Structures are given as C-alpha cells and as structure tokens.
Amino acid sequence: MPYQVKIDAFEGPLDLLLHLINRLEIDIYDIPVAQITEQYLIYIKTMSELKLDVASEFLVMAATLLVIKSKMLLPKHEEFFDDEDHEMPFEEDPRDELVERLIEYRKYKEAAHDLKSMEEERGLMYTKPPSDLSDFAKDFQPQKAELNVSLYDMLAAFQKLLRRKKLQRPMATKIARQEISIEKRMTEIMDELKQLKGRKNFNDLFPYPGKEHIVVTFLAILELIKRKEIDVEQQENFGDIFVEALKEGADVVGYY
Amino acid sequence: MDIINWSSILESLLFAAGDEGLSLKQLVEVLEVDELKASEIIEDVKHEYEQNNRGIMIVQLAGTYQLATKKENAAYLKKLVDSPHTTTLSQAALETLAIIAYKQPITRAEIEEIRGVKTERPLHTLSAKVLIKEVGRAEGTGRAYLYGTTKEFLDYFGLKSLEELPQLPEKVADEFIQEEADLFFEKFQETINS
C-alpha cells in the first residue's frame, strides 16, 4: 500500500527517514533498505509533482539509499569466509553509517522536543522589568572606569527590552484605549490650568513618555483650542509655548 | 473542590503589571468578579502585605493599583543601586546604549518612549563613560539634544564602523514601529470622526 506522505513537514532527509521508520514500524537497526528506499522515492516524487523545491540534501540521500540497496544485494559472504589467508574480517554492514547518523540525529530531535516543552513551561512564568531606582541613587560620580561588558551584553539587553515591550504592549494598549480618553484628558488639562491660575509650559502637559498618552494629550489640546477653552501663546520661533485657560470656557468641557 | 485562590491571582497580576499597574476596572474584567468582590480581594492582599515580613505593598497611583517596595527597606535598595557601578553596565544602561547605537541620532524622549521608563541616569552613566555624546539638536520646539555613539564606543566593542554592528531582528523592530503608527492613526481617526 503506497504510503501517503505529508509534504514539507520534514526538517531534512534524516527526519523523513525517521518518520518512515516509525510509520512502517521498522527496527532502526535492521532497516529493510529496499522498502524504505521505495517509500523515500515516492516522497521525493510527490514533492516534485507538486512542483515543490526538492532540496539537494533529499536527492543526495536518495542516491545514498540506492547505493546501500545495491551493496546489500551483493552476495559476498561466502568468498570472504572461504579465504583462509585473510584474518576474519568483521564485515561492515552497508547500512551502518546511515544507522549511526539516524541515531545521532534522533537524539537531538528528542532533545529539541524537550526544549519545546521547557519553552512552554517557562512561558507560564511572568517576570517584571527592573524597577526604576533612580530615586535611590545618591550623587552619582561619573568616572571613566574600566568596563567589562561586550557587544553581546548590549544585544542581550536590547533583546530583553524588545521582549518586555512585546509583553507590555498588549496591556498598555488594552488599558490605554479604555482609559485615556481624549475627553478625560481634556478635563484633566482644564483642571490643571484652572488650578494654576496662570500659564503653563506646553511641554509640561506631557508628563508621561508613552506615545499613547502623548497622542491623546496633543489631540485633547487641539480640541480645547478648537472649542476656545484655552489660549496658546508662543513669543518667538522655537520659543517655549505657553497654554492658558480662557475664563468663559470654564465649564464647557463637561457638556461633551 | 476548585477553590479559587484570589489573593494568589491578584498578586500574580499586580506583579506582572509592574509600574503600569492595574485599574479596578481591569481587575474586574480579568478576574470576572464584580467591583465589590475585586475591592475585597485587594483589601485582603493589602492586609497580608502589612505583615512585618513582607517587602512589598500595594499603592494606588493615578487610578491604578501597583506593587511597590516598602519604604523601610530603602537603605538596602540604595546599596543595590550604588554597588554594581564598578565594571559592568546595568541592564538600563545597556538597553539605552543599544537603542542609541541602532537609532542614532535620537532624543531622550524617543529613547524613553521605546524603553517606557525614565532614562536620565543611564544617559548620564553612558556619557560619563564616553560611550555616547550629544551630537546635535532636534528640530522643532524644545530643540532637544540628540545622542549618538562615540569613537570610544567603536573602540570599546572592537568595531571598525557602525556598519559592523550585528543586524537586528528586523521584523521585531518593524512590527514595533508599525504598531505604534497604527495606534496613532486609529486615535486620530476616532477624533476627526467624532
């Protein structure tokens, strides 16, 4: 019965062979080469019929299998054993090298499987980024001290940051979208300005570095200008911008 | 026999949330309980934390619940900050250095946006070690300083030029930028449509 093969699911010829060995319930130490070669070639043929790129490694293995198959067919036992002059040679099975490679590869395939479950387990634990301890730092004296870090340390740190970003982002967006509404930020800004009873530096309206917060704040300010609730003033090019609440707009925000 | 261990779950959630904290609303959503129950759980954990041998506590900041270290241990945290200064750079400094190396010239605000935390101290450290320097000023209001790496940076890491920096996993970086852009656009659309 021709065996239906999954296309493209194998890491390489060794992986495919292991799969065939399992599927056909073959003893890896006594591979029926004719049978496995036939199955292997069916796979290769299916691949090319489906116009999939057959990696050269698969073709090399096909050739190897054919060589082994032909060697297996050579009846040379008797010749050897009749020859008394020769030391009894422990004849090599033509399959030996292949079997060795398969066993070696299988070891790491299993190890990869272990790593996968470890990866999953680790994924169940969540850590947190280091806290910002700058408040605890006393006067920090700069020194051009000897360093003991490598480029790799830097990349590792960056990688960690990216992973952390990835971890936090969904939370940040989930929260932010629900919670920092432009309306709410408008009210906050108005409250701030009214309390101050004077002008406030534009930059001070952006206390948080998060882009979400900056965007919302910016849009809130635009909206407040549009509704004539605040006045914006800049005295010179590139000079600081100041924002001030306009009296008559005092309680308009609440209506929106 | 499945008793839900609310205190344990709350601690896990607050821990993983870190400095971002969690609002009551979020907790209600994730725990799938009502506000009253959520508040109760918070109070329970708060009490447990008030025990003497705990080093963390729950604080309420900007409408969110967060975990923070207890004040009475400040002296030890100070020691922690001061100790590693000898020969190695902190995770914060290394992160900052990586961002500057790959994205220079870049302002502090931009770095902080990527890292999500204040970056004054790492910048100070890196400047002091002559790994980075101010390379100019950004356009526009504020005219913030732009940072870049130094010749010493290249020397130190054995690089002939910046082109020799190992390639970043580009996909990650792209995804990152793309998503931020989408967020802006979305918000913007919402505003003009409202």
Place this chain on the structure above:
Amino acid sequence: MDIINWSSILESLLFAAGDEGLSLKQLVEVLEVDELKASEIIEDVKHEYEQNNRGIMIVQLAGTYQLATKKENAAYLKKLVDSPHTTTLSQAALETLAIIAYKQPITRAEIEEIRGVKTERPLHTLSAKVLIKEVGRAEGTGRAYLYGTTKEFLDYFGLKSLEELPQLPEKVADEFIQEEADLFFEKFQETINS
C-alpha cells in the same frame, strides 16, 4: 531593638531587580551577610512563597535569583498580557539549538552534518534572539566560527545553568547498539557454523 527583617528586605530587593535578577554574590554584598546566611534567607522566603495564597515565587534563572509569577495563575495573566513566548521557536531552530546546547562549542558544518540539512537560517534566527553566540574560531583551515549558548538561552528555557539540561538519551542508545551488535555477532556465528 532593631531586629533586621531579612525576608522583607530580600523581597524588596528581588522585586526591584525584576528580570535582571540578583546573584548570590550581589545579595551577599548588599545584605552584608555571608553566603550561608544569604542562602538561608532565600530558603526562608522560598518557603513563605510556597504557601497557597502567594502568587509569586523565587526562581533561579541563568545564575540569578528572580521573582516570577506562579505557573498555576498563567490563565489569568494570559488574559492581560502576552506570554513572554508568544512566538515560539521553529522546529529547525529548536533542533539546531539542541545540538549547540549539548555539543558546544560547535561549528556550522558540524551541526549540518548531524541535521543533514543546511542550517544557515536557524543560526541567524538564534543569533538574532541572542540564544546563541559566536564563542571562538575552530582550528585549521577556514577557521570556522564556533557557536555556544548564551545566558539568555538559560533564561528562555527556565534553566539555572547548563548542567540542568536534561540528559541526552545517549546511554540508552549505546546499550541498544551493544545489544544489536551482540545479536549480529550471534547471527554471524550461526552463518559460519552452518
């Protein structure tokens, strides 16, 4: 009257250190105690954490002590944040990594010999994720790069050190081969005797 509350202090320190973790050496330095005492304190806190209503635990990752959430609460955390491993490694990358982990330092050619396929891309992916790095050059012509695993690798798979890697099934396989060889020899004997 000043009893030092070691558990509280340790919790504060580990909390603040976050995923950077703290080594025993660092703890010894900051707490100003000897290694034995520091280990004792860690064990104490570990025990406290094992209580049912705690949501965090102490783990040893890549040579440091860190706090992490308890695995049984993962379902709730998942609702809130993506797991650190949302994008898992491909089979090709895992195989390559397994070979490197057990046979380091190792060249690309040696890896390809074991896998039977080209391995350029998995190596690139793994380097970009800093799970492996070049650790030197092989002797001889070509002086190919030698690869090894990193500290990140340990962290990524939740390992304290490389010694914690599960054993390769080498012994079993060897016994097997021996058995088979015996069997072969038996057959062989039969043949010449017949």
